[in-house]
Structure formats: C-alpha cells, structure tokens
Amino acid sequence: MPHLVVERGPHPGGRLSPGRRLWITGHVQGVGFRPFLYRLADQHGLTGWARNTVGEVEVLVCGQPAAVDDFTRDVISAAPAIAAPRLRRVEDWQGPPPQRFEILASEAGATPRIFVPPDYFTCNDCLRELADPADRRYRYPFINCTQCGPRYTLIEALPYDRANTSMAGFALCLACRREYTDPADRRFHAEPIACPDCGPKLHWTAMDGGAPQDGAAALDACIAALKAGRLVAVKGVGGYHLVCDAADTAAIARLRRLKPRPTKPLAVMAPLAGEDGLAAVRRIARPTEDEARLLLSPQRPIVLLGKRAGALPDALAPGLAELGVMLPYSPLHALLLDALDRPLVATSANISGEPVLTAGEEVEDRLAHLAEGCLHHDRPIVRPADDPVWRRTAGRVRPLRTGRGGAPVELTLTTPVARPVLATGAHMKNTIALAWGDRCVVSPHIGDMGAERSMEVFEQVGTDLQALYGVRAEALVCDAHPAYATTRWARRAGLPVSSVLHHHAHAAALAAEMATDDPVLIFAWDGVGYGGNGELWGGEAFLGRPGAWRRVASFRPFHLPGGERAGREPWRSAAALCWESGRDWPECPDRDGLARGAWERRLNTPATSAVGRLFDAAAALSGVCLHADYEGEGPMRLEAAANEVLAADGAPTRGAALPLAPDTDGVLRADWAPLVEPLLDASCSVGERAAGFHESLARTAVAIATTLGREQALSMVGATGGVLQNRRLADRMQALFGAAGIELALPERLPANDACISFGQVVEQAAADAQRG
Structure with missing residues (x-):
C-alpha cells in the first residue's frame, strides 16, 4: 500500500501529546480495514498512523483524550460489517504530535498473526451499481468493493495484495486505479477491483457446436439457454454449478439421469426479491426467523427449509419435506436470477463425491455428457470452495458442510x-x-x-x-x-x-466447543468408524475429556453382511437385525440366500455398534428405503416419515428406552432387539413406526446418562456424530434431557458429521x- 496522508494543522498542546497505540488482530485484512481507520481518525479529528504488520494492524492516534477514547471504542463497534477485529493490545503513548494521519507501508512483524478472509457475497452498494444503467459497471459480472467479492478462492499468497491474487494478470485501467488509490473511495485497495475495460470477462461455449460468445453476449446466451430448458455449467466463485430451471421437470429429470443423481436432493438458488430480499424464497419455502437471517448473512449459505407444497417439483428433493435454498452471492448469479426471475437448480458441478470442478477444460471434458452449454470466465479459481450447508436442529441453525463464505x-x-x-x-x-x-x-x-x-x-x-x-x-x-x-x-x-x-475425534471436537475442564459425557453416534477393539464403532458414549476418554456405553453389536456395501444398501443392516434376533423378514431382497450364507459363515461381515446402521435398518424394515442413491438417504427419508406423526406436544405416541446391561468389559450396552418387531408391524403406519424408532433412541440416550449418573456425577452431556444431523432425533433428545434437568450440548461451530x-x-x-x- 502506498504512503498516504491526511494533512492537518499544528496539533494543540505543544511538543508532547498524549495518544494511544492499538494492535488490532482478527479478520482485518481484505475487509477495507485500513481505509476505515483512515476515515475514522479523520472523523474524530485525530492524527497518527496505521500500518499492517503480518496479519494485524498497528495504529497510533493522538488528539483530545475523549476523541481518542471514542476512536478506540469505534474501532470495534463501527468496524466494517465483514470485519472481525479484536484489540490484542492497547498502550498509552506520549511523544511529539504527528501533524497528520498517515497510512504507512506494511511492515513485517516478529510473530505473524495471519487471518485469511473468506469469500464474501455481493454487497447492496455493488448490487445497486450493477442495476444502474448510468454506472460504468452496469451488468458487469465481477463488480466488487472492499466489503464484498472473492478472497479465499483467489489469494495465492499473503499479504493480501493484488499482486498475490489471481487478479494479478488484470492491469488496472485509469478509472479503476483512481478508485484503488483514493482512501475516501469504498474501492480503496479492494484487491479484486475490476471493470468491463480491464477486468475478467465471460465466455460462452455451446456444447452442440454453436458459435461461442464473449462478454455481455455470453451472458445473454446463457440466459437464453436456461429459458429453453438447457442444462448449463456456470463458473462461480469457488467452482462451477450445474444450473437449470428449478420448475422444469424435464430438465431436472435429464440432470438426474445424466449426472447420474437419481434421488439425492438438489439445491435451489432463488432471486433476491421484495423488501427484505426473501419474497421469492417464501414462495417456495417457509423459513423461520433465524433461517431467514442466515440466508441473508454475508456467508450466503444453502439453508434447508421446509417446502411449500406444490411450489416446485417434488423431484428436487424426493421423499423429503425440506429443500436446500440459497440466495445469489456473486454478481454473476444476481444477473442470471434477475434476468430469469425464477428459482434455478444450482448443484455442484462435479463427479459424485469429488470436489467441485474449477477449471473450464475439466468441465467441458468430464461433464460433456451432461452440460449443454458452459458459461466460463477468465478469473482463475486458485482453490475450490463448495457451498456451505446449514440446517436448523434443536432450536438453532447448525452447519452441515463448511465452505465458501x-x-x-x-x-x-x-x-x-x-x-x-x-x-x-x-x-x-x-x-x-x-x-x-x-x-x-x-x-x-x-x-x-x-x-x-x-x-x-x-x-x-x-x-x-x-x-x-x-x-x-x-x-x-x-x-x-x-x-x-x-x-x-x-x-x-x-x-x-x-x-x-474416529469417535474420540468426534468427542474431542465437541468437548472443545463445550469449553470445560470438568469430565463430560459425550454420545458419538454415526455410521461406522474404526474402534479400539477391531469393531466398527458408531453408537458410543465416552466419559472424560480430550486425551482421556473412557468408553462407558455402546449398542449391542451386530454383523453387517457385505461390510461397506451396507452403507448404500440399507436392507443389509435390516437383514442382519432380523437374522440375529431370529425373526423372519419376507421382504428381504436376499432372494438367492447368498448374503445369508456369507453372514452365517462370517465372511465379510464385520461387527458394528453403529447407530447409523440401525437407522438404515429401520428405513428398510419400515419400507422407506431398501437401496440408497446417496449416503444417508434411508435415515433422511425415515426422519421425513416420522415428522408426519406428531402428538400435540410434539412427542410421538409410542417408543421406549432400550434395555441396558453391562458387558464383560463393563461397557453399558443398549439392546436394539426390541426395535425390530415394531418396525415390522404393518398394523401401524410407516410414520408411526419411524416416529417410535426415533423416540426409542432419544429415550435410550437419556437412560444411559441417568444410569451412568448414579455412579458418577455428570456435569455436562453432549451429543455429536452424523446421526445428530437428524432434527427429529436432536430435538427429542434435547427435550428429554431438559425434562431430566440435564442440558444437552450439540455442535455449533463445525458440523456434527465427519467434517469435524x-x-x-x-x-x-x-x-x-x-x-x-
């Protein structure tokens, strides 16, 4: 950054002046923080200087004591919305008074305190310019300022200067240079700054061999293709999306067939509309107040919302009552949604399970069978960042996937x-x-x-x-x-x-969020993970603290026919429960008896205590899902069925805690056997069976904690693992623990699943x- 000054007259008070030095750490790079300090000092009539060290900002301010106090307060309270400053150190200072406030060149610090900024959504000021025909950035898909635009996905090195980003190859025009160097401008050192004359440009490729298009014509070609029901790959901030009209059942069916993605839910991007920006969202879903706040937050994540019946095709999320919805977070997305004025499917452009694709050549090569057109741009994506996903469980919105923003x-x-x-x-x-x-x-x-x-x-x-x-x-x-x-x-x-x-890591991640030195009881319930005894764990309870866990409870293990195949074939878990409990299951898909034979001989049938596999078994036994297209499909459909059956107080009409008994190692074991008969009971609806299953597991957790609490006082209880993404289970566990006078902690900063x-x-x-x- 150049040496910049605000000239002032002689400072009152003679040769020495009281002042204050501040060392500010946190998210203060890439958020317009030094220009903010410059303007703040000018507002309060102060002199001094500000400079970057490695990862923090050092500031000196001199002037009237009350003004210095106000400045110190406003550094935090009036900081830019996307900044997250913290005062690491504050010292009084006395010396010759500076004649002006200066922004000094960056200086290396002895101990780096680097904070890498995430990618930001497009701010309202930029959106207004984007829609203003009189503005020189009218309909420019890469508009940004210090308060918005990409960061993490374009930074190649720190300090965060343009030369260290993927924008280094775009030389600034005179107009952009003036904005970039003017401390009074909101684009003062906005490193991704660009305009149609000097910045990145769009390029359209029609996969059927049609004429390529550039710039505004490329955008228009993409809009026309989407209106015609085409499947389009669109390059965003952290990778490509596969996009189509969210109301076009034929396009959705083609996307599912070709990706292939037969039933996995597809996310939808809705236009910003109405006074608060959510009018279009409310036409297709029912966001709660906290979900609405999250949708509009700078992160702009995908949020799972309750569907509005009939608003969009059920094929977007078959068998589920929720729909993943997000708002446009880049100017390119905003232009597409404004032009089409309808929701769009916006799912990651990738091969299933792989990271999102970021390079145009890879998209055209690997998705040639799927994309009918590609909207590229020439701003390189340094590293991928998929869209984050959040869901409301146990009274709060919690992350399911970390990502862009x-x-x-x-x-x-x-x-x-x-x-x-x-x-x-x-x-x-x-x-x-x-x-x-x-x-x-x-x-x-x-x-x-x-x-x-x-x-x-x-x-x-x-x-x-x-x-x-x-x-x-x-x-x-x-x-x-x-x-x-x-x-x-x-x-x-x-x-x-x-x-x-694996499950010690789950427990430790939650214990770190709970922030206590006391021993805690943590349930770690998920699919399967490597256990300390050669079993595949997944229904564990640990007592202690990080580095010193004692396994105190689990579920009765059962043998999985086919091993890892059971994760995508829920019927295998269901068959195992029936075979081990001596019950007949006429609907079992093992018609030739091969799986049964292998199970009896213990060939590729590892033992597991995983609650995730119990959920799979329940989904299959109740008829909800025998074969899964994606991980967790059976449990998700089972939850949706359970939510159709609620008593007036939100509790199901049946479901009891499972029997508990210690094994030879003293581990308290919950016996799943009583679950099987109710799940096979055709006299009850699928919803009733699903609700009873959820209730039994929630009551079993409380029973485990109560039993253990008779021997040792439990100060805090937590629950984590992929199973705790299930809102019905998490809500019931929270309610039942609360009724027992125990507060239940659930993950809030990181997902409960394996992302933690x-x-x-x-x-x-x-x-x-x-x-x-």
Missing part, C-alpha cells in the same frame, strides 16, 4: 499444540485442519477420499493452508483406520504421525501430548 474456520485451542500439526481428517466429508500454538484453522469441505482428484485437492489444500498462514507442519495426525486414503497418505508423507480413533474430525484430531492429540508432559 465461511471457511477457513478458525478456532482457539484451550490446550495449545506442542508443535505445528496438520490433521488429515476422515475418509468421508473430509476437511483438513492446520494447528499451531493455540490456533487451529479448518479447511472448507473437500469431499470423499475415494477418487484421485479428491486426493489431489486434499494435497493442494494442505499445502495452501501452510503457505497462506506461514506455518509448516512438523507432525501429522490421522484417523486410526489403516485403510483410509488420508491415513495412507499421512504414513507416506515423511513426518512424525499419530493416529486418533480433523479439528477433533488436533484437540485430541494436543491433549494427549500435554498429558505426557
């Missing part, structure tokens, strides 16, 4: 790490965490690690995090499962490696290292 997520460690560490996370819903000192940053959602491209992005993100924050990992921590791709990568990486049990595993690995390893001394 909200990541990297930074968390403070109660127990610092002994040395910089990179945690490689889980196999599904992978994220990476980098930790040093008391800081931990968690990457955006990467994806499932079963594909070559997933591992490529995994390695890129791990390298990027270290480069961006100026921290080189000296050790790795991974999942204990020896077959995970991330575990194998860690073992090959050449650094010291520690492993953490990398953070939990860091917390667990830091605690273990500290205990070893």
Whole structure:
C-alpha cells in the first residue's frame, strides 16, 4: 500500500501529546480495514498512523483524550460489517504530535498473526451499481468493493495484495486505479477491483457446436439457454454449478439421469426479491426467523427449509419435506436470477463425491455428457470452495458442510499444540485442519477420499493452508483406520504421525466447543468408524475429556453382511437385525440366500455398534428405503416419515428406552432387539413406526446418562456424530434431557458429521501430548 496522508494543522498542546497505540488482530485484512481507520481518525479529528504488520494492524492516534477514547471504542463497534477485529493490545503513548494521519507501508512483524478472509457475497452498494444503467459497471459480472467479492478462492499468497491474487494478470485501467488509490473511495485497495475495460470477462461455449460468445453476449446466451430448458455449467466463485430451471421437470429429470443423481436432493438458488430480499424464497419455502437471517448473512449459505407444497417439483428433493435454498452471492448469479426471475437448480458441478470442478477444460471434458452449454470466465479459481450447508436442529441453525463464505474456520485451542500439526481428517466429508500454538484453522469441505482428484485437492489444500498462514507442519495426525486414503497418505508423507480413533475425534471436537475442564459425557453416534477393539464403532458414549476418554456405553453389536456395501444398501443392516434376533423378514431382497450364507459363515461381515446402521435398518424394515442413491438417504427419508406423526406436544405416541446391561468389559450396552418387531408391524403406519424408532433412541440416550449418573456425577452431556444431523432425533433428545434437568450440548461451530474430525484430531492429540508432559 502506498504512503498516504491526511494533512492537518499544528496539533494543540505543544511538543508532547498524549495518544494511544492499538494492535488490532482478527479478520482485518481484505475487509477495507485500513481505509476505515483512515476515515475514522479523520472523523474524530485525530492524527497518527496505521500500518499492517503480518496479519494485524498497528495504529497510533493522538488528539483530545475523549476523541481518542471514542476512536478506540469505534474501532470495534463501527468496524466494517465483514470485519472481525479484536484489540490484542492497547498502550498509552506520549511523544511529539504527528501533524497528520498517515497510512504507512506494511511492515513485517516478529510473530505473524495471519487471518485469511473468506469469500464474501455481493454487497447492496455493488448490487445497486450493477442495476444502474448510468454506472460504468452496469451488468458487469465481477463488480466488487472492499466489503464484498472473492478472497479465499483467489489469494495465492499473503499479504493480501493484488499482486498475490489471481487478479494479478488484470492491469488496472485509469478509472479503476483512481478508485484503488483514493482512501475516501469504498474501492480503496479492494484487491479484486475490476471493470468491463480491464477486468475478467465471460465466455460462452455451446456444447452442440454453436458459435461461442464473449462478454455481455455470453451472458445473454446463457440466459437464453436456461429459458429453453438447457442444462448449463456456470463458473462461480469457488467452482462451477450445474444450473437449470428449478420448475422444469424435464430438465431436472435429464440432470438426474445424466449426472447420474437419481434421488439425492438438489439445491435451489432463488432471486433476491421484495423488501427484505426473501419474497421469492417464501414462495417456495417457509423459513423461520433465524433461517431467514442466515440466508441473508454475508456467508450466503444453502439453508434447508421446509417446502411449500406444490411450489416446485417434488423431484428436487424426493421423499423429503425440506429443500436446500440459497440466495445469489456473486454478481454473476444476481444477473442470471434477475434476468430469469425464477428459482434455478444450482448443484455442484462435479463427479459424485469429488470436489467441485474449477477449471473450464475439466468441465467441458468430464461433464460433456451432461452440460449443454458452459458459461466460463477468465478469473482463475486458485482453490475450490463448495457451498456451505446449514440446517436448523434443536432450536438453532447448525452447519452441515463448511465452505465458501465461511471457511477457513478458525478456532482457539484451550490446550495449545506442542508443535505445528496438520490433521488429515476422515475418509468421508473430509476437511483438513492446520494447528499451531493455540490456533487451529479448518479447511472448507473437500469431499470423499475415494477418487484421485479428491486426493489431489486434499494435497493442494494442505499445502495452501501452510503457505497462506506461514506455518509448516512438523507432525501429522490421522484417523486410526489403516485403510483410509488420508491415513495412507499421512504414513507416506515423511513426518512424525499419530493416529486418533474416529469417535474420540468426534468427542474431542465437541468437548472443545463445550469449553470445560470438568469430565463430560459425550454420545458419538454415526455410521461406522474404526474402534479400539477391531469393531466398527458408531453408537458410543465416552466419559472424560480430550486425551482421556473412557468408553462407558455402546449398542449391542451386530454383523453387517457385505461390510461397506451396507452403507448404500440399507436392507443389509435390516437383514442382519432380523437374522440375529431370529425373526423372519419376507421382504428381504436376499432372494438367492447368498448374503445369508456369507453372514452365517462370517465372511465379510464385520461387527458394528453403529447407530447409523440401525437407522438404515429401520428405513428398510419400515419400507422407506431398501437401496440408497446417496449416503444417508434411508435415515433422511425415515426422519421425513416420522415428522408426519406428531402428538400435540410434539412427542410421538409410542417408543421406549432400550434395555441396558453391562458387558464383560463393563461397557453399558443398549439392546436394539426390541426395535425390530415394531418396525415390522404393518398394523401401524410407516410414520408411526419411524416416529417410535426415533423416540426409542432419544429415550435410550437419556437412560444411559441417568444410569451412568448414579455412579458418577455428570456435569455436562453432549451429543455429536452424523446421526445428530437428524432434527427429529436432536430435538427429542434435547427435550428429554431438559425434562431430566440435564442440558444437552450439540455442535455449533463445525458440523456434527465427519467434517469435524480433523479439528477433533488436533484437540485430541494436543491433549494427549500435554498429558505426557
């Protein structure tokens, strides 16, 4: 940044002047913070200076004591909306009074405090200019200012200067240069600043061989294709979307057939409309007050909302009562939605399970069978960032997926790490965490690690995090499962490696959010994860604290015919429960008896205690889902069925806690056997059976806590794992624990699913290292 000054006359009070120095840390880069300080000092009649060190801002202000006090207060209270400043240190100062307020050139600091800004939505000021025919950026798809625009996905290195971003190749025109260097302008050092004369441009490719188009003509061609019912790949901020008219059943069917994605829910982007921007959203869904706030927040995430019956085709989310909805967060999205004035399907352009695609060549090559047109642009995406997803459970909106606009997520460690560490996370819903000192940053959602491209992005993100924050990992921590791709990568990486049990990481991540030194009881309920005894865990309760967990409760294990295949074939879990409890299941798809035979001989039939597999079994036994198109389909459909049956107080009409008994190791085991007969009871509706199943599990959790509480006082109880994304279960557990006088903690900063595993690995390893001394 150039040396900039605001001239003032001689300062009253002689040669020495009282003043104050402030060191401001937090999210103060890439948010227009130094221009804000410049204008704030001018407003309060102060002299002094501001400069960037590495990752924070140092400020000196001199003037009337009351004005200095007001400035210190306003640094936090009046900061830009997308900033998150913290006063790390404040000192009184006395010396020769400066004659002016200056913005000094950046200076390297001894201890970097780097904060990487996330990508921001398009602010209202830019949207007004975008729609103003008299403005020079009218309908320009890359409009931005210091309060909006891409950050994380275009930063190549820090400090956050244009030369260190993917905008470095776009030389500023004279008009943009004037704005960029004027401290009174809201584009003062807006690093992605651009206009139609000097910035990125659109390019349209018709996959049927039609004439390519550039600039405004490319945008018009895309709009025409969408109006004609075409499937289009559109390059956004953190990757490409596959887009089509959300009301066009033929286009939706074609998208599902070709992706292929037969039943997995599709997200919808609705136009900004009405006084509060949500009029179009309310025509298709029923957002609560907190869901509405989240939709409009700077993150602009996908939020799961209750559907309005008949507003859009059921094919968008078949068998479910909710629809994922978001608002346009980039100027390009805003232009498309304004022109079409209707909701659009906006799902990630990727091969199922892989990270979102970011390069036009890859999109045209790998999705040529699907996209009928591609709207590209020439601003490179440095790293992918998929859309974040949130859902309201247990009275609050909570994250299901971290991503664009909200990541990297930074968390403070109660127990610092002994040395910089990179945690490689889980196999599904992978994220990476980098930790040093008391800081931990968690990457955006990467994806499932079963594909070559997933591992490529995994390695890129791990390298990027270290480069961006100026921290080189000296050790790795991974999942204990020896077959995970991330575990194998860690073992090959050449650094010291520690492993953490999957469910210990789940428990540690939540315990870190609970922020207590007292022992806690945490339920870790999910699909399957590697357990300490060779079992596949997933229905565990742990007592203790990070680094010192004791497994105190679990579910009766059962053997899964087909092993990992059970995750996509719920009938296998259902068959296992029936076979182990000696019950007949006439609808079992194992017509040739091969699965039964293998199960009897214990061939590829690992034992598991996973509650996620119990949900799969319940979905199959009740007739909701025998084969799943996507992970969690059976449980999601089961929840939707359960929500159709509610008593006046919100509780179901049946469902009791499961029997509990200690095993030979003293672990309290919940016996699932009483669930089977009610799930097969055809005299009850599917909804009644589903509701009873949810109620039984919620009451079982309370029974476990109550039983354990007779032997040891429980100060706090928490619940986490992918199963706790189920709103019906989480709501009932919260209500039942509350009725028992126990507060139940659920994850709030990170998802309950495996996206939290990398953070939990860091917390667990830091605690273990500290205990070893």
